[in-house]
Amino acid sequence: xxxxxxxxxxxxxxxxxxxxxxxxxxxxxxxxxxxxxxxxxxxxxxxxxxxxxxxxxxxxxxxxxxxxxxxxxxxxxxxxxxxxxxxxxxxxxxxxxxxxxxxxxxxxxxxxxxxxxxxxxxxxxxxxxxxxxxxxxxxxxxxxxxxxxxxxxxxxxxxxxxxxxxxxxxxxxxxxxxxxxxxxxxxxxxxxxxxxxxxxxxxxxxxxxxxxxxxxxxxxxxxxxxxxxxxxxxxxxxxxxxxxxxxxxxxxxxxxxxxxxxxxxxxxxxxxxxxxxxxxxxxxxxxxxxxxxxxxxxxxxxxxxxxxxxxxxxxxxxxxxxxxxxxxxxxxxxxxxxxxxxxxxxxxxxxxxxxxxxxxxxxxxxxxxxxxxxxxxxxxxxxxxxxxxxxxxxxxxxxxxxxxx
Amino acid sequence: xxxxxxxxxxxxxxxxxxxxxxxxxxxxxxxxxxxxxxxxxxxxxxxxxxxxxxxxxxxxxxxxxxxxxxxxxxxxxxxxxxxxxxxxxxxxxxxxxxxxxxxxxxxxxxxxxxxxxxxxxxxxxxxxxxxxxxxxxxxxxxxxxxxxxxxxxxxxxxxxxxxxxxxxxxxxxxxxxxxx
Numbered sequence: 167x168x169x170x171x172x173x174x175x176x177x178x179x180x181x182x183x184x185x186x187x188x189x190x191x192x193x194x195x196x197x198x199x200x201x202x203x204x205x206x207x208x209x210x211x212x213x214x215x216x217x218x219x220x221x222x223x224x225x226x227x228x229x230x231x232x233x234x235x236x237x238x239x240x241x242x243x244x245x246x247x248x249x250x251x252x253x254x255x256x257x258x259x260x261x262x263x264x265x266x267x268x269x270x271x272x273x274x275x276x277x278x279x280x281x282x283x284x285x286x287x288x289x290x291x292x293x294x295x296x297x298x299x300x301x302x303x304x305x306x307x308x309x310x311x312x313x314x315x316x317x318x319x320x321x322x323x324x325x326x327x328x329x330x331x332x333x334x335x336x337x338x339x340x341x342x343x344x345x346x347x348x349x350x351x352x353x354x355x356x357x358x359x360x361x362x363x364x365x366x367x368x369x370x371x372x373x374x375x376x377x378x379x380x381x382x383x384x385x386x387x388x389x390x391x392x393x394x395x396x397x398x399x400x401x402x403x404x405x406x407x408x409x410x411x412x413x414x415x416x417x418x419x420x421x422x423x424x425x426x427x428x429x430x431x432x433x434x435x436x437x438x439x440x441x442x443x444x445x446x447x448x449x450x451x452x453x454x455x456x457x458x459x460x461x462x463x464x465x466x467x468x469x470x471x472x473x474x475x476x477x478x479x480x481x482x483x484x485x486x487x488x489x490x491x492x493x494x495x496x497x498x499x500x501x502x503x504x505x506x507x508x509x510x511x512x513x514x515x516x517x518x519x520x521x522x523x524x525x526x527x528x529x530x531x532x533x534x535x536x537x538x539x540x541x542x543x544x545x546x547x548x549x550x551x552x553x554x555x556x557x558x559x560x561x562x563x564x565x566x567x568x569x570x571x
Numbered sequence: 572x573x574x575x576x577x578x579x580x581x582x583x584x585x586x587x588x589x590x591x592x593x594x595x596x597x598x599x600x601x602x603x604x605x606x607x608x609x610x611x612x613x614x615x616x617x618x619x620x621x622x623x624x625x626x627x628x629x630x631x632x633x634x635x636x637x638x639x640x641x642x643x644x645x646x647x648x649x650x651x652x653x654x655x656x657x658x659x660x661x662x663x664x665x666x667x668x669x670x671x672x673x674x675x676x677x678x679x680x681x682x683x684x685x686x687x688x689x690x691x692x693x694x695x696x697x698x699x700x701x702x703x704x705x706x707x708x709x710x711x712x713x714x715x716x717x718x719x720x721x722x723x724x725x726x727x728x729x730x731x732x733x734x735x736x737x738x739x740x741x742x743x744x745x746x747x748x749x750x751x
Binding site for chain 1: 603604605610627636639640641642643644645660661662663664665666668669670671672673674676677678680681682683684685736737740741
């Protein structure tokens with residue numbers, strides 16, 4: 167009785183909104199449907215419709231997956247200052263950050279599934295039903311940590327929101343251990359994802375111990391940058407209040423993370439260029455072209471320029487605290503890291519092949535449409551989650567309020 | 572149990588690609604899927620140089636990286652030391668393709684799974700030799716039991732000090748090359 171009351175009023179909240187809300191949801195739905203149609207074609211004909219070959223066997227899908235794991239992990243960035251250092255302004259925005267993490271994780275799982283040749287056999291990865299090859303397979307570990315992280319990010323805000331809906335105090339003693347656990351867990355999802363690539367001895371571009379630290383550094387850039395944009399949208403269209411101070415604090419953290427990211431990139435450049443072994447080839451392919459082939463060269467230099475420009479913007483207090491430049495910087499970082507950590511990381515790992523052959527990869531239209539579809543579904547999930555949880559968080563949507571209404 | 576391997580004498584290879592054709596035929600492979608590949612290389616500098624053909628195939632590594640990374644345990648090593656893929660449990664994630672140092676795994680797009688050289692194990696179990704071995708007009712490949720010191724392959728490897736490719740990766744490859 168009571169549960170159905172919650173569901174019906176939640177559904178009512180989902181279907182009512184300003185015209186802009188309808189337009190946004192409709193646009194996402196159309197993109198999602200186009201993606202599903204493209205995916206159906208891929209299911210019918212197999213991965214042959216993608217640009218992936220035996221030489222470059224991971225592409226756009228896994229690139230997006232890697233980027234989004236970083237976005238999901240960045241939720242931790244909000245939790246640490248909020249709960250450990252009692253930094254008030256961030257505390258109230260943690261739940262929205264976790265909603266972003268949940269939708270990013272959903273997109274991760276969709277991207278990995280899209281990359282499978284036999285998605286119908288995905289149950290083989292469930293221990294008990296199939297064999298999850300632990301402890302030796304890093305992909306097996308990634309499945310464990312991603313699902314664990316998804317559980318934590320559903321459970322913690324779920325608990326807090328149920329209490330808020332019932333207008334009861336949160337029992338911090340009960341929930342704090344889960345919150346603390348989610349911090350190392352967020353680090354683990356990104357570390358294990360880095361280890362997937364890192365552990366392959368025959369791929370020098372990935373087989374560098376700097377990979378996991380660099381993954382974390384770049385995640386701490388792109389995640390908060392997305393959150394900065396998201397909060398401005400949220401506070402414009404809801405009663406949810408986010409102080410400017412919290413956004414500027416995030417921008418400050420991004421500046422530090424980007425400094426570390428650029429430093430690690432420089433360290434990698436030095437090692438490869440100065441020692442000048444045959445391990446230089448993938449880096450050469452990425453930044454200058456190799457054996458006359460270099461389709462990623464303009465992309466990666468764009469990413470480099472974007473990252474440096476954004477770093478400067480976020481470093482100078484005056485531009486960091488101006489919303490025009492702040493938003494410009496956030497967009498530059500998201501694009502820059504998406505290129506650097508998506509295609510810029512995955513593709514050169516394969517080029518040249520261990521025995522010296524150079525094959526390039528270009529995603530096909532179907533791959534692009536499927537990827538856009540997955541992004542649309544992810545953003546739709548995010549929109550719908552926020553539509554429910556924000557009124558609960560602000561106290562507009564509670565059991566008491568519903569009964570009164 | 573025997574532990575099968577192949578020794579390849581590149582100095583005898585004339586680059587006729589008969590092994591590739593036999594392999595495609597034996598495994599019913601379309602053109603873009605290959606278990607067997609011939610790489611052409613130049614050796615030396617002008618005026619003393621030569622062309623070398625290096626036939627490549629799955630090296631059936633003792634500690635196979637492809638087997639280690641497989642999330643469902645679909646890749647396994649048979650008792651004869653042959654690395655095989657269980658076609659029923661492979662989910663097609665392609666992680667093994669990234670892990671292979673030799674890039675000798677490929678996707679079967681019809682079935683959506685990863686496939687590879689099986690050292691023609693069904694022929695071998697009936698007492699035959701792999702198709703690439705028996706078809707070669709210059710007898711570049713020698714197939715046999717690496718554990719038997721008197722076998723032709725063991726004697727060939729010892730006599731010519733044949734080496735595997737990328738032995739530095741410590742995977743224990745079972746394809747040996749005599750290249751000069």
